[in-house]
Amino acid sequence: MTTVTKRRKISYWQRSSNVRTALLYLLPSIILFTVFVFYPMFRTIYLSFFLTDQAGEAAIFVGLENYTYLLESDAFLNSIKATFLFVLYTVPTGIIIALILALLANEKLRGIGFFRTIYASTMGVSVAASSVVWLFLFHPSVGMFNKFLNIFNLPQIEWLLDPTWALFSVSLSTIWLNTGFSFLIILGGLQNIDEYLYESARIDGASYWYRLKRITIPMLSPTLFFIITISLINAFQTFGQIDILTKGGPSQSTNLIVYSIYREAFINYQFGTASAQAVFLFICILIVTILQFKLGEKKVHYQ
Amino acid sequence: MRKSSKFGFLALLLLSLFALVACTNSDSSSSEKDGNEGETEKEVVTTEEGKTVISFWHAMSGAGQTSLDAIVADFNASQDKYEVQAEFQGSYEESLTKLRSVGGTKDAPAITQVFEVGTKYMIDSGFIEPIQNFIDKDKYDLSQLEENILNYYTVDDQLYSMPFNSSTPVMLYNKDAFKAAGLDPEKAPETFSEVIDAAAKLKTDDMKGFSMLTYGWFFEELVATQGGLYVNEENGRAGDATEATFNGPEGLNAFNFLDTMNKAGTFGNFGTNWDDIRAAFQSGKVAMYMDSSAGVKGIIDNAPFEVGAAYIPYADEVKRNGVVIGGASLWMSKGIAEAEQEAAWEFMKYLTTPEIQARWHLETGYFAINPSAYEEQNVKDAWEVTPQLKVTVDQLQSTEPSIATQGALISVFPESRQQIVTALENLYQGMDAQEALDAAAEGTNRAIEIANKTK
């Protein structure tokens, strides 16, 4: 991400002309971001200091009360915990699964294109559609998963009803849904690794695992870094699955922050607390991303 | 990105630009809104044939939508003055969110379907026209409609909205399982302790005895049938409620009722999804459960065994009070053209005719708000085949009108229902009944307090 540009000797006028041209190119983005991202964000921050009335307008200024209330509220702390657990369940597992699939699909075999397409297919399935299907797979009485357990004489699991399982179940469907995208990106990364690296390793008689550890993973690190960043951000913002599968229950165990925001805003119509939660989430993602860049960039191996 | 030490003048400039836009935007938003409310731009949309066109926002999906669309089409064909356009707006919550933004403006639909717990909000909102005005003007005979349904939507002797899709809870049970357990399949348990006993007898390795959807509505009903109130100020009907009362003895009774069975292992928890609990019943995973009267027909048609329908259970020490109506009603917008209001009123009257209500009742399972519908031949025929449907109507009609069965009025009902859901889930996970209820009451109180403060 470094952009070290050589400063050429250019006159002030030309430099400011550059600024003006650049602005022209950036203008559409800036306008759109301002109207649809920054303005709502400012408004969110503003509202987070108020209690709102039934029309959603700021009514009573309460300072930081919304924040202190949130930090003392068990429900919100539980939301944060659930969100972090969810991120922990989905991001590493999802990437490892995608990596394994990509390694498999990177073998040169006849008909490999077919398998690649199958692996990538979940990218074409919407959250709404996939959640409806998973709702059925998890069904306590007629769902496929419990039927399978039954065949092997295992005890039935209340996938979405038992608070100890619900978050896991939602994570499972999320991992499945995200695999297609991660797979495609990692596979692309694998195919960009120079073949001669492997050849020289093979001549040295290195084992498959040695090659994986010493060549593949290091060479893949920029790709992995990229997909981890995207996955982290997406995981923090998960909404659709929760809305369709659990609505935050049972016992709030899957009440991830974004769902909690949606509920506060759409159902309870409390924009004040909803906004405070949104600000909180933004800070969380910001910290995680910065941390990730700080820690991750050192380990990333650039060609 | 690491070399971005010098932000430069430009960045600051941009930032302030953002801030400026943000401020002006929020300013103009409020003033514009006022402007919109002030001007009374009353354009009437008409079709080519000169029919007045009105929008009807609804939240009916699935079978309800199919039926509703057909009824609307018939209305439009039945006369040449009005054209109703039925438009689906998502869930009740999503629909209400949209209404909140257009309410009182010319963009507002003439008719909106709002769920029963939104009643208080709608009355306070100021952008609706009480339909009592039209009833009075038109000398419409209200007595032809079901009293126990009207009671819910009547506040201070004014009917604010026209009841529409209405339902109550009922208890459904598996008659085959009753026989197998040595119980009389024609006599369903009536009180809490009878249900607890029956559940214990019905329980097998595969089948639980009793279940209830984890949904606040059912809890409200269990409280109301004991004559208990949900909130103070006469269930919020004498004035703005300030405190939840559902954690009193009646609420505790209901929670203990569920807790006893849960601890005994005879209660099955099938979550918050309507379809899940129905599938559990139909596949023999639970012998008795509480469902909406609107779902009864679907269950009977699909279950591979004989289904019994019964009144919902009540506490042993009290007499049965009956049920509170659930579902939704139709609200008329204020600030739209008179011709549009007139069209809306005509459509509402059309909806309440016995023929339409009979059809609605049979196609969806919701009650007929006009009881004469039950005299229609097609309803009689259907009841012949599925007499269970009649049980649901009997339960409603035998309900004793009181503040308890009239239902509570609070603006933060949706939030309170979430609190109850959490309390029920915690109860099933082993939390003390009173403790779980108190937590829900506390959450509700805070919501009420904020709502009253910002009103």
Next chain:
Amino acid sequence: MRVWKKLILYFLLIVTSIIMFFPIIYAFMISFMTGGEILSGKLLPSTFSLDNYVKVFDRLPLFNYLINSFVVSLGVMLGQLVVCSLAAYAFVFISFKGRDFIFFLFISTMMIPWEATMIPNFFTIQKLDWINTYQGMTLPFFALAFGTFLLRQHFKTIPKELHEASQIAGLSKFGFFFRVVLPVSKTSLVTLGAYGFLTTWNMYLWPLLVTTNNSVRTVQIGLKQLQSQEVATEWGVVMAGVIVVIIPTLLLLFLGQKQLQKGLTQGALK
């Protein structure tokens, strides 16, 4: 490669493919079942009857929804390509003060959850009188930090010499952008296009919010309309809806998979 190794690989490939594709196959199977069959928890329908599909098309203006979905998705796709490529070009080929800061601002928009800003945005759209319009459904998504990021990474791989050569040849900035940068970056553009198309196709809350009638509604809303709350849901019909909704995107993915993957790779590097 030895035969046994090949066999193991094929075995793994087939098993994992079945697992990955199972939910879709399952939905496909259910879409042919009757209500009773579904509740008995079967995996295969007794007959492949198209009843559920007929019902789905009968109940909803699904063709209209599909067309709207295409219009909206294509609109967002094209909008994103134009807006993001312009921005990415500025970030790579024009050096100006505060460039990194603005870039950081852009990237930071990725961290703001859309659901958190949805209601203010809805008010904006309403004030612009864009309810029930294509622009209301598409415009808010034209600027995309991810897309700008992806294209920027690819533009950076374009040799500086090319830039200098074009300047010597007297090509204007826009000329260079249009004649050189864009053609060279075809794969990335295809990638971003596919990504934009798919994500837009899959949106469901926003299209519902900014429409009040069926005129511009998309297929995902149809899915919502098929499920009911208090009255029993016909799952066979819902699954038929699911299949109808995912087929266009799956087809697109099958056809464009190679391109997509190439382009994404370039975005991921460096």
